Amino acid sequence: MTRLSPGALRILALLLVLVLVAAFFATQIDNYLNARLFNRISSSVAIVALIATGQTLVILTRNIDLSLGSVVGFVAYATGAIVSAAPEIHPVLLALAALAIGAGFGLLNGLLVAYAGIPSIITTLAAMAIYRSALVEFSGAQSITTEDLPQWLVDFPNTQLFTLAGVQFRAAFVAAVVIVILVHLALLRLRPARALYAVGSNPEAAEMAGIDARRTVLAAFVAAGALAGLAGLFFLARFGNITVVAGLGFELKSIAAAVLGGVSINGGSGSVIGALIGAVLVDLIENSLVRWELVSEFWREAVLGFLILSAVSADALLMRRLTRLRIRREKAAPAPTPKEATS
């Protein structure tokens, strides 16, 4: 019998909640469980998953980034402006520009939080408004339209890489999942990335262990900004029409996804895979609520909030149940040999 780590258990619990939510809505909505649902959710998760991953990195260090939605909007517009001015630009160069602009915003946030010592909720609350206003100013009320964009960019999000029984795996979604997995592996294996957990769970101890906590926090904000920047480019490709409201509210959605995904708001624990599943869950709930006739437009936000609370509680309960089950089994089964335990 293989032992599951607490992290793996949490993912399992989350997947169960996901199935429960889908099963519930399947009883409420006609023509619900089909390939189309997957295509819808996966296309919009591609963007949110990147932001939620960035948000997770910041939350792991006991901070929060409320400016990510504004960064997404700004980068979506800025990359749109770049590509309409220089349509021949190489895709890789454009992606690098998106990452760089996002990282620049993240750097600002990180410096203020890590080195000036301003609490992240205050810094990024101000940054959210400032970046958004910068976009309003920068755009001069012009919007980017699909007409301005090269065809490869517009085609990118919906390019089907492969299809399984009508379920389409589209380029943007696959790219986002690959990035999330890479970040996940980095967090598992790389020493500097492990520092995020150390700083988040106990900053003093981390300092004593020789970790530069300030630099770690700064790095988390820069990475979050860069990921939000990439999400901005995905946003531009998917929606084509970019006005100053682009990305509004994504900061809250990313926090919801991370928290639903089991990332502790107190820092130090959680995984980006969890945040990805959290993003799927938020999107599934949102998408389903729109189609659920029982809920009127005006109550939808409230129901969404309620469902998020229930999902978090259900997740916590399941988690506890699974942990208890494991402990009981371990007691019943002979203790694993050290070799098995490392697997």
Place this chain on the structure above:
Amino acid sequence: MFKTLGLAALLASCATLALAQAKTIEPGQDSGGMVLLPKFLGILVFEQAHEGAQEAHDELQDKGELQFLGPTPENSVAGQIEIMTTAGTQGVGAVMLSNNAGDQIVPAAQAAAQAGTKVVTWDSPIPNGEGESVFVAQVDFEQTGRVMADMAYDIMGGEGQFAILSASPDAANQNAWIASLEKVLGEDEKYANLEMVETVYGNDQSEESYNRALALVDSHPDLKLIMAPTTVGIQAAAKAMQDEGLCEQVKVSGLGLPAEMVSYTLNGCAPQFALWDFRDLGYLTTYVAYGLATGQLTGEVGEQFTAGRMGDYTIEADPGREGARRVLMGPFTVYNKDNVEAAAK
């Protein structure tokens, strides 16, 4: 080559010409300063309105300053109330408001009015009309319903299901247009086979509107048309249908900007849509606001005036809002594959 509608509006202005009592608004006076206050900053149509307002302001040689002040998008309601309050306390001559705050703006508008500031609304009025001097209506709200019904009738071949993708649930203009569409559908036998199945809101955000449009298609397998009376919603819906290869099955129509809609109209995703000229709206609004602020207009029902290059208008009772007054601009232009390219330039 524009297929123009709005005969009523044309007849009304002809009648005005016949009476020929229109006041000429004298340039060169001091309005005391005017504030053009859009729903929020950063949307093309409001910028166009600003251009029109600036044109009129220059023409009128207003000694007061014209300011274009608006809230940021995430702060629209509170920001509008704040700007209105500040304008009132500073005692500017007039505030030109595209209201996004529903009746919540009333206390601030009333306070401004009591301080002597004229509150002229445009694009979207104050629903109960309190605190407002006059509303410059882009089109007759009743007529909007008929224009949308006609486009739906044409595109759907006279029968089938359609749904509405609107802006926010408390946008006064969109709500009035949807109400008038429902009224027209209910009253006129011609539209008896058009069935309106649902109204959803995309809050004038691309991603929300895009997702709502797809959800409509998923919820209603027989849907033939999405009607979006908002420039953000219509193009998001058209892009969603195009991206998912649904344009053959579900068409998109509503109110849109030619520059943003041209490709969807040419490829058949959005065969017809309508709009009015926001530059003209800003221009006319500025004439009205300047006239009121300088005391040349009183704002009484029946008062007639000449608004520069746009000709003569009359202040009349607003049929949609009891006790409120309006100036009707009109008419609509309906765009299709024949005229959209020229208009997009």
